[in-house]
Amino acid sequence: MTLPHPTADQISLPNVLAVLGDPTRLAIVRYLASKEGVPLNCGQFLDLGSKTNLSYHLAKLRETGITRTEVVGTSRLITLRRDDLDRRFPGLLDSIIAAAGEDTALPTVGAPEIEVRA
Numbered sequence: 001m002t003l004p005h006p007t008a009d010q011i012s013l014p015n016v017l018a019v020l021g022d023p024t025r026l027a028i029v030r031y032l033a034s035k036e037g038v039p040l041n042c043g044q045f046l047d048l049g050s051k052t053n054l055s056y057h058l059a060k061l062r063e064t065g066i067t068r069t070e071v072v073g074t075s076r077l078i079t080l081r082r083d084d085l086d087r088r089f090p091g092l093l094d095s096i097i098a099a100a101g102e103d104t105a106l107p108t109v110g111a112p113e114i115e116v117r118a
Contacts (some may be wrong), residue, residue, distance in 0.1 A: 001071045004063075005065065005068060005069075008065070009088075011065035011066075011081075011084060011085065012064075015065075016085070016089070019060050019061060019064045020066070020096060024053075025060060025061055025066075027109055028057060028058070029061070029066060029097065030097055030100045030101060030109075031109040032067065032080040033080055033093075039077035039078065040077065040078050041076065042054060058076070058078060066081060067079065
């Protein structure tokens with residue numbers, strides 16, 4: 001089973017900005033960027049809401065071209081389409097992620113990192 005994704009040329013700036021205007025989706029993108037290159041299971045985002053709600057947000061990100069979802073058995077592995085987004089809109093994703101990183105009002109994904117002191 002494969003899920004539909006837009007080609008890089010079909011990624012639209014107004015759609016990307018509209019989709020990233022949602023705090024939950026922006027939190028997902030921020031977390032994906034922090035785990036760059038590592039495909040994440042959709043279960044990683046359960047802190048953000050119910051499975052139904054999360055499925056909706058992940059579908060919006062995929063349909064817009066911000067993420068890629070690969071079906072592996074019963075799992076869905078999500079990655080950020082950084083190369084495609086950077087090619088279409090140079091610097092946009094980095095600017096959005098940097099601004100999101102400073103926004104304490106956004107929901108967080110996963111447990112905060114624990115600092116170990118020697």
